[in-house]
Amino acid sequence: MATTSIHDLPEDCLAQVIAFTTPRKACETSIVSTMFRNSTESDLVWDKFLPYDYRDIISKLISPIEFSSKKDLFFKLSTPLLIDGGFSEGVELVMVSWLEIDCEINTRMLSKNTVYGAYLVFKLANRAFGLDFLPLEVSVEVGDYKSAKITYLRGNECKKQEMERDFMQHKIDGSRSSGCEDEECVLHMRDDGWLEVELGEFYCDGKDRAVKMSFKEDKGDHLKGGLLVEGIEIRPKH
Numbered sequence: 001m002a003t004t005s006i007h008d009l010p011e012d013c014l015a016q017v018i019a020f021t022t023p024r025k026a027c028e029t030s031i032v033s034t035m036f037r038n039s040t041e042s043d044l045v046w047d048k049f050l051p052y053d054y055r056d057i058i059s060k061l062i063s064p065i066e067f068s069s070k071k072d073l074f075f076k077l078s079t080p081l082l083i084d085g086g087f088s089e090g091v092e093l094v095m096v097s098w099l100e101i102d103c104e105i106n107t108r109m110l111s112k113n114t115v116y117g118a119y120l121v122f123k124l125a126n127r128a129f130g131l132d133f134l135p136l137e138v139s140v141e142v143g144d145y146k147s148a149k150i151t152y153l154r155g156n157e158c159k160k161q162e163m164e165r166d167f168m169q170h171k172i173d174g175s176r177s178s179g180c181e182d183e184e185c186v187l188h189m190r191d192d193g194w195l196e197v198e199l200g201e202f203y204c205d206g207k208d209r210a211v212k213m214s215f216k217e218d219k220g221d222h223l224k225g226g227l228l229v230e231g232i233e234i235r236p237k238h
Contacts, residue, residue, distance in 0.1 A: 014039040019048040022113045023074065023236065046070035049111050050077070074111075078236045092125070093227035099136070100216035103232045107142070110234070112206030117237045118199040118213045121190070121230040124153060128226025134217055138185055140200030141212040147200035151185040153227065194230055201237060 018026050018040055026049075030040040039045070047070050051057060054077065058065070061081055067073040093099065101120070110116060118140050124131065135150040187197050199213050213232055217224075 011035060011039045012042070012044065015042040015044045019045045020113075022115075023049050023111075024115075041069070041071060043070040046074050049074055049114065051109065051111050053109075080233060080235065091229045093225055093229070095223055095225040097221050097223055098216075098218045099224060099227075100218060101214070101229065101232075102216075103213045105211050105234065107204050107207065107209045107211060110204045111236070112204055114204050115201060115237045116204060116234050117201045118211070119196040119233045119235070120199055120215050121194050121196050121233050122153075123194055123228040123230075125226035125228055128153075130222050130224030131227055133222055133224070134220045136215060136217040138197065138199040139212075139214045140202050141214075142202045143209050145202060147202065149185050149200065151187070151197050153187070153197075196233070199232070 014035070018029055018036075021029070023046075026040045026045055030037040050070060050073065054073070057077065063081070065073075065076050065081075067076055120138070131153040135152055137148065138151055139146060139148040141147075185197050185199075187195050190196055199215060202211060211234075
């Protein structure tokens with residue numbers, strides 16, 4: 001009795017199957033064999049991973065991009081790109097006692113079957129104060145899913161305040177939101193000179209949903225200022 005293996009399938013048929021996975025899985029599959037590699041390079045696969053309005057996105061880019069395939073286009077769109085010029089001006093937190101930044105987008109702007117990370121992009125002015133005193137709550141919410149963590153906006157020069165901050169932490173632990181995990185998000189320096197902190201990650205399954213992102217500190221009443229915000233960046237996680 002004759003047997004049939006997956007390698008007997010036409011490459012376009014195999015590409016159709018791979019298109020129902022994720023970009024990461026497609027890349028992992030490419031090392032299985034030459035046939036799999038040829039199928040995973042197909043435009044049919046990567047067209048499924050691109051946003052439905054990617055042509056409109058390309059037309060609005062400040063700096064045009066060149067691409068040799070849909071796969072090449074996917075990875076170039078996965079890097080930070082300015083659309084419609086972005087924001088010509090940033091925002092500076094001068095002096096407040098409570099801080100809250102909220103943002104919302106719709107998943108129809110994103111590629112389906114893809115894990116995304118949301119990042120607050122910012123700088124700390126030389127005159128920054130009060131931002132490393134208490135933990136800031138960061139969160140991402142999509143439908144019934146919610147990721148909540150904490151972070152501190154502290155640089156190397158802020159170590160001297162750590163004992164005082166830890167003392168205050170004990171005072172507010174009882175009032176922290178029950179949905180906030182103890183894991184601390186770490187700040188990273190970007191190549192463009194800005195800092196970023198991950199607000200959370202989420203999976204885009206292709207359904208039409210609202211993605212809500214939040215960055216706040218509303219437990220204390222001390223003054224804070226010197227936060228320069230460029231915006232919130234959303235990009236695929238590889």
